[in-house]
Amino acid sequence: MRRYATFVLLGLGVFAVAAGLLLRLYAYPRLAKVPHDIDTLSVARGTGITALVYVPEGDRARPEIREGLTLTSSTKVTGNLRAEEVTKDGDVTVWVEASKVTSDDDGLVVTAGLRSLCLDRHSGEGVTPCENQYYEDVSGQRVVADRGERQQPGLSFKFPFDTQRRDYLWYDGNVKQALDIRYLGEEDVRGLTTYRFVQQIPPTRIDERDVPGALVGEPGVPTVRAELYYEVTRTLFVEPVTGKVIAGGEDVRQELRTEGQGVGQGTVVFDGELTLDDKTVAANVAESEKNVSRLSLITGLPPILWAAGGVLLAVSLLMFFAAGRGRHSRPGPPTKVAAPV
Missing domain, CATH: 1.10.287 (Helix Hairpins)
Known part of the structure; x- marks a missing residue:
């Protein structure tokens, strides 16, 4: 016996x-993957913002700088299920992001963007080879990359599953680079433990364009060549088990500088902060709690x-x-x- x-x-x-x-070796890797068929909408809002808007006048639009605006940013992320990189159990997916910032007062569009990239379903990083990667520049022209070129490196939509207490590289769509985003500790968001990450990008030249002289303080000149500078402080609150961004915002400043102008001497065309609204944060918390329970098991x-x-x-x-x-x-x-x- x-x-x-x-x-x-x-x-x-x-x-x-x-x-x-x-x-650990089979079930977890299969579960800790972002979906191919993602379909989400995130909304951010801000008040007291200075922004350049284009006011319709007949068949044209007149640029005008307005202050004290209330703006809404809508970001829609969907999966491209027809992309050749997408296979049922594969480790690569293709997501498309469409974003738009509008004025609550009159619905005028302040900015809009569209981009697509391949990303690793575990780490969330942009990967190659990728046939379906592109972005639209500030003029609305689509910029397509070769399949072997990593056009949008680093993290773009989320952090890796099992996010660590360390710095990462987060892709910024304005400077077109993946730059450091620093881990700055834990913070509670609606009862959910999150990691706080902050990315600070100093004033950086992102474009050069011809603008009406009146827009930059030279009313007697029809057009003036100006450089567009951009700076941002980006704060993200990340649930570490899933790597999902729960809450956050961006404090952005943009200015047009003409020849000879230095930092702070140009014409401000955007100055304000947009943060994810309560509805978006609540939805993110609910989804994360569900996924954390499964992954924690x-x-x-x-x-x-x-x-x-x-x-x-x-x-x-x-x-x-x-x-x-x-x-x-x-x-x-x-x-x-x-x-x-």
Whole structure:
């Protein structure tokens, strides 16, 4: 009976260790992936913003700088299921982002953008080869990259699953680079533990264009060549298990500088902060809590199974060797001693 129990414990121990390995090495990688068929809408709002708008006048639009605006930014992200990079169980997906910032007062469009890229479904980073990568520049022209060129490197939509307390590279669509975004500690967002990341980009030249002289303080000149400078402080609150951005915002400043103008001397064409609204944050929290529960079950069970399996294996081996020692030390039958004659 003891021998039978020994082998039962041994089998259970091996099963527990194997099950833990299976969950960690097979189940977790399959579950910790972003979906191909994403379809989300994020909304950010801001008040008291200075922005350049284009006011319709007949068949033309007149540029005008307005102050004290209330703006709404809408960002729609969808999956391109027809892209050749997309396969059912593949590790690469293709997402398309369409964004627009409008004035709440009159609906005038302040900025709009469209981009597409391939990303790793685990890390969230832009990857190549990719046939479906492009972005629209400030003039609305589509810029398409070669399939082997990583046009939009770094992180763009989310952080990796199992986000670490360290700095990452986050892609900025205005400077067209992936730059450091620093980890600055933990913060509670609606009861959810998040990591706070901040990216600060100093004034950077992003474009050069001809603008009406009146727009930049030279009313007597029909057009003036000006450079557009951009700076931002981007703050993101990230749920670390899923890597999902829960809340955050961008404090942006843009100015047009003519020849000879330095920092702060140009014409401000955007100055203000847009932050994700309550509805968007609440939806992000609800989705993350659901996904965290599933992933935590997968990541939490293996250590328990390994510990239990180790104990069962140790006990079964002790029982096995104890039984062996018992057989070797068992006394034999008594030896008959001849009676004296």
